Amino acid sequence: MTTAKRDTYTPETLLSVAVQVFIERGYDGTSMEHLSKAAGISKSSIYHHVSGKEELLRRAVSRALDGLFAILDEEPARAGRAVQRLEYVVQRMVEVLISELPYVTLLLRVRGNTGTERWALERRRDFDHRVAALLKAAAADGDVRGDVEVRLATRLVFGMINSIVEWYRPDGRGMGEREVSEAVARLVFSGLRQA
Amino acid sequence: MTTAKRDTYTPETLLSVAVQVFIERGYDGTSMEHLSKAAGISKSSIYHHVSGKEELLRRAVSRALDGLFAILDEEPARAGRAVQRLEYVVQRMVEVLISELPYVTLLLRVRGNTGTERWALERRRDFDHRVAALLKAAAADGDVRGDVEVRLATRLVFGMINSIVEWYRPDGRGMGEREVSEAVARLVFSGLRQA
Incomplete structure (x- = not known):
């Protein structure tokens, strides 16, 4: 298995990264830029999965x-x-x-x-x-x-x-x-x- | 008693205003400017009472x-x-x-x-x-x-x-x-x- 990390990104792993960032910076203090850096994927890749940070928050608290x-x-x-x-x-x-x-x-x-x-x-x-x-x-x-x-x-x-x-x-x-x-x-x- | 509010300022009332601001904005997010505005007195008047916001924090948590x-x-x-x-x-x-x-x-x-x-x-x-x-x-x-x-x-x-x-x-x-x-x-x- 030599698949690069970014190829294995799923909505689930993105969610788990986002939750850590939200906890550390606060939801208000978190930008898409922060999420992109923490996840190690581009903002457009994040938008491929979700409509924005509010959707990530909704999924996280729903869980x-x-x-x-x-x-x-x-x-x-x-x-x-x-x-x-x-x-x-x-x-x-x-x-x-x-x-x-x-x-x-x-x-x-x-x-x-x-x-x-x-x-x-x-x-x-x-x-x-x-x-x-x-x-x-x-x-x-x-x-x-x-x-x-x-x-x-x-x-x-x-x-x-x-x-x-x-x-x-x-x-x-x-x-x-x-x-x-x-x-x-x-x-x-x-x-x-x-x- | 027609004393203006600023004349009645004591370290005690300043402390109580500072604590409210610290709670609302977080200690890190509070500047002397914020404290001055909330207390309705100039920054130099605040410095007349305390050395800065860290002294206000110390007094507050000491209490x-x-x-x-x-x-x-x-x-x-x-x-x-x-x-x-x-x-x-x-x-x-x-x-x-x-x-x-x-x-x-x-x-x-x-x-x-x-x-x-x-x-x-x-x-x-x-x-x-x-x-x-x-x-x-x-x-x-x-x-x-x-x-x-x-x-x-x-x-x-x-x-x-x-x-x-x-x-x-x-x-x-x-x-x-x-x-x-x-x-x-x-x-x-x-x-x-x-x-």
Whole structure:
């Protein structure tokens, strides 16, 4: 195989390069010139694949959002007591966050200046509401403590989960996906204190 | 009192304006020109108070760091079982974060490009280590669960607490400092699940 690197370029590899550049420079601070340099292909080659940087952003955040929404369709998220469905969703959220780390990182940094960003924020809010509804159902079942308001609890739990993008690095030396997702589920549902 | 606004300028009010500008534009993206415009005073008036924007950054992050470190010297953080001292520290961290919201927000965004930023990151790490040591002591006492690694638990708890800067707004309509700090202490130590 002596194929030159540029010949093997696919929309998938271009997307993965673009996401790194968006994270490093910020989406607003990234030009097609930056993307072209980072990918090592010409701007016209990029336009062969996508209409511009906003399409790359949409594809990137879609990958994160699709991964998160897919959790809600999985069997253990749909059947059983709300508290158990919620625990499953929390643990899977951590797994998706880690397996799609750059895409979720980008999603969490979206601020809403373009149509695509506003759409992404809207879908994030939808997802948050779906999880909050599960928490509310678990509280109605009496399985979740009643002395912390549902909206506040949702924000704090999302805060803990989303903070993982700040320090998790998939370098093989550190913690595995499963160790982190189990730790989050234990802390969120049972807390630090030894029962 | 007919004193013009510029005459009442103090280092304190200048600092509070600078912190807002740093948060909005990023520290790197802020010039003395931006600070002068936002404060409504000339650059030379600013230089009358401080040596430049790095001194303003140092004062701002010092205010956040001093508030956090002061917690560790408070009586309930120093005496008693480690788990109770830890619970006190967690609750007070939330209170300091809320009462010094812009200063802590800025501290959490520091990235380490200048000497002052590296110094701030170093002091943040010191603080994190002091809290992690408390968690370790509580685990050694058998008061904290042993199935979540101390460093991971510390990161997740800090993640939950620090995420508050992303949504908390002191507008009088929302949640109070006490409601949030008690919710965090309950979730961190006892978890969501109804015992």
